[in-house]
Amino acid sequence: MAESEGSGPAPHPGAADDPVLREREQKDRTYRQGPDSPIPEEERAGFRGLTYFPVDPALRFEVKLNRYERPERIRLGTNTGEMRDALRYGYFDFTLGGAPFRLHVYRTQDSRSGGRPYLFIPFRDATSGQESYGGGRYIDLAENTTGRYRLDFNRAYNPLCAYGGEFSCPVPPEENRLAAAIRAGEKAYPASNRR
Numbered sequence: 001m002a003e004s005e006g007s008g009p010a011p012h013p014g015a016a017d018d019p020v021l022r023e024r025e026q027k028d029r030t031y032r033q034g035p036d037s038p039i040p041e042e043e044r045a046g047f048r049g050l051t052y053f054p055v056d057p058a059l060r061f062e063v064k065l066n067r068y069e070r071p072e073r074i075r076l077g078t079n080t081g082e083m084r085d086a087l088r089y090g091y092f093d094f095t096l097g098g099a100p101f102r103l104h105v106y107r108t109q110d111s112r113s114g115g116r117p118y119l120f121i122p123f124r125d126a127t128s129g130q131e132s133y134g135g136g137r138y139i140d141l142a143e144n145t146t147g148r149y150r151l152d153f154n155r156a157y158n159p160l161c162a163y164g165g166e167f168s169c170p171v172p173p174e175e176n177r178l179a180a181a182i183r184a185g186e187k188a189y190p191a192s193n194r195r
Contacts, residue, residue, distance in 0.1 A: 156185025
């Protein structure tokens with residue numbers, strides 16, 4: 001599949017077939033025109049869309065949430081020095097390139113989910129600060145009763161502070177730093193998006 005470079009209003013190739021590509025197209029529209037867009041106002045007229053790694057089915061994992069018997073209340077630090085309450089809820093184990101990896105899962109209450117608890121997976125990887133945003137990326141999952149989830153790195157997204165402005169964003173804890181390069185999801189917000 002060809003890499004999507006965020007080319008403005010034209011739909012991404014295959015957008016009709018892939019829900020991830022449709023989500024990207026919708027996000028570009030919202031960021032270009034939405035009243036709550038995190039893109040600085042002076043850059044919106046020239047905003048051509050976000051850039052992404054190509055969708056990679058090999059970076060979708062069917063995982064089990066290994067919940068902690070007694071989730072620990074913790075505080076996640078942010079880029080602005082604030083602290084956010086969360087539960088250290090459990091972890092996902094997965095294998096990539098023959099190597100085992102673990103990502104810790106946090107449970108938060110946030111306006112992003114309408115105040116409902118959801119599973120929050122902030123992480124950094126070997127692309128952070130190079131191809132992807134240096135402050136890390138996030139994956140959100142709606143909690144379910146089965147304990148089985150699809151951990152899809154193609155849906156990894158940048159925190160709002162990646163685009164500038166005065167946003168306060170949780171910083172991925174050290175335990176969620178992956179040695180592997182996860183070339184999926186949103187790339188860094190580059191100057192090439194500004195005309």
